[in-house]
Amino acid sequence: MKRSRILLVLAILTVISATSSRAQTGIMGGVNIASVSASVDGSDVSTDDRTAFNVGVFAGKGGLLGFMTGLFYSQKGFAVEGSNVDLDYLTIPLMLRAKILMLRGYVGPNIAFQLACNTSDDVDLAGVRFSCDDTETFEFGWKIGVGGSLLIFNLDLAYEWGTTDIWKADNGSIKNRAFQIDIGLGI
Numbered sequence: 580m581k582r583s584r585i586l587l588v589l590a591i592l593t594v595i596s597a598t599s600s601r602a603q604t605g606i607m608g609g610v611n612i613a614s615v616s617a618s619v620d621g622s623d624v625s626t627d628d629r630t631a632f633n634v635g636v637f638a639g640k641g642g643l644l645g646f647m648t649g650l651f652y653s654q655k656g657f658a659v660e661g662s663n664v665d666l667d668y669l670t671i672p673l674m675l676r677a678k679i680l681m682l683r684g685y686v687g688p689n690i691a692f693q694l695a696c697n698t699s700d701d702v703d704l705a706g707v708r709f710s711c712d713d714t715e716t717f718e719f720g721w722k723i724g725v726g727g728s729l730l731i732f733n734l735d736l737a738y739e740w741g742t743t744d745i746w747k748a749d750n751g752s753i754k755n756r757a758f759q760i761d762i763g764l765g766i
Contacts, residue, residue, distance in 0.1 A: 602638045602639060602640045603638065603639045603640070604636065604637065604638045604639075604765070604766050605636070605637055605733065605763050605765040605766045606634075606635070606636055606637075606763060606764055606766070607634070607635060607636070607637050607649070607651075607733060607735070607761050607762070607763030608632065608633060608634035608635070608762070608763070609632065609633060609634075609735075609760045609761030610630065610632060610633075610759065610760045610761075611629075611630070611631045611632060611633050611653060611654055611655060611757045611758070611759055612628050612629075612630055612758045612759075612760075613628060613630075613631055613654070613655040613657065613666075613756065613757045614626065614628045614629070614657055614756045614757070615656075615657045615753050615754060615755055615756060616740075616752075616753070616754045616756060617657070617659075617746075617751070617752065617753045617754075618751065618752045619704055619705040619706070619707050619748075619750060619751045620705070620750050620751075622705065624659070624704050624705045624751075625659075626657040626658065626659045626704075627657060627659065628657065628658070629654070629655065629656040629657055629658060629663065629664075631654030631655065631656065631665075632654055633651050633652065633653040633654065633670075633759060633761065634651065635649050635650050635651030635652060636649055636650055636651075637649035639676055641676065642678070643677065643678060643679070644675070644676070644677055644678075645675075645676045645677075645678065646673075646674070646675065647674045647675075647676040647683075647685050647687075648671065648672060648673050648674065649671070650669070650670075650671055651669070651670045651671075651672075652667070652668075652669060652670075652694075653667070653668045653669075653670045654666070654667050654668075655667075655668060655755050659702060659703070659704060660703065661700070662698060662699055662700040662701065662702040663698065663699040663700075664696070664697075664698050664699075664702055664709065664711075665695070665696070665697045665699075666693060666695070666714070666745075666755070667693070667694045667695040667696075668691040668692060668693055668694060668718065669691065669692045669694055670690065670691045670692075671689070671690045671691075672687060672688070672689045672690075672722045673687050673688050673689075674686060674687030674688075674722060675687050681727050681728050681729060682725070682727050683725065683726050683727070683728070684724070684725050685723070685724050685726075685737075686721070686722070686723045686724075687721070687722060688719065688720070688722075689719070689720045689721055689722040690717075690718075690719060691717070691718040691719075691720065691741070691755075692716060692717060692718075693714060693715070693716040693717070693718070693745075697711065698710075698711060704751060707748060707750065709746070709748075709751075713746060713747045713748055714746060714747065715743065715744070715745045715746070717743070718741050718745055718755060719741070719742055719743045720739055720740050720741035720742050720743070720754075720755065721739070721740055721742065722737055722738070722739045723738055724736060724737030725737075726761075728765065731764055731765040731766075732762070732763070732764065733761075733762065733763035733764070733765060734761070734762055734763075735759070735760075735761045735762075735763070736758075736759070736760055736761075737758075737759040737761070738757070738758050738759070739755070739757045740756050741755035742754065
């Protein structure tokens with residue numbers, strides 16, 4: 580927990596630093612098509628996607644090569660056999676950005692702090708009960724994306740994949756995934 584607090588403070592300081600002196604800033608939001616990579620006892624478990632949303636603020640600095648970050652509320656989760664698992668996060672991407680004219684590509688780590696976990700029913704993953712009490716509140720992963728800008732408008736397509744296991748079960752593993760389609764306004 581102490582490590583995640585230190586990472587949160589460093590990430591917030593990075594966001595503040597990126598928003599100062601000639602940074603490009605704005606608001607952004609869109610659709611998350613969230614899924615998970617799940618396994619129990621080493622066997623993959625089939626799950627369905629959750630369509631949700633993300634919204635937040637972004638900041639970027641630099642010319643051809645630069646830095647991009649933000650602070651986002653992001654809904655993730657999955658469904659299995661008619662039961663839904665809704666996971667809500669505060670995410671902080673810290674990305675290297677390459678920009679040519681109106682187009683950009685970016686990649687970097689993505690830090691996430693779980694804000695909420697809700698289930699619609701008892702969730703059974705290959706005979707193992709899933710409970711929100713058994714989820715990790717900190718997630719580390721990666722984000723890669725492409726986008727474009729025209730005047731003050733932005734359009735981005737991105738993919739996030741968690742590298743940390745968010746399920747505390749001894750015989751199971753769940754890692755978040757999300758495909759994002761976002762629109763934004765530069766400020």
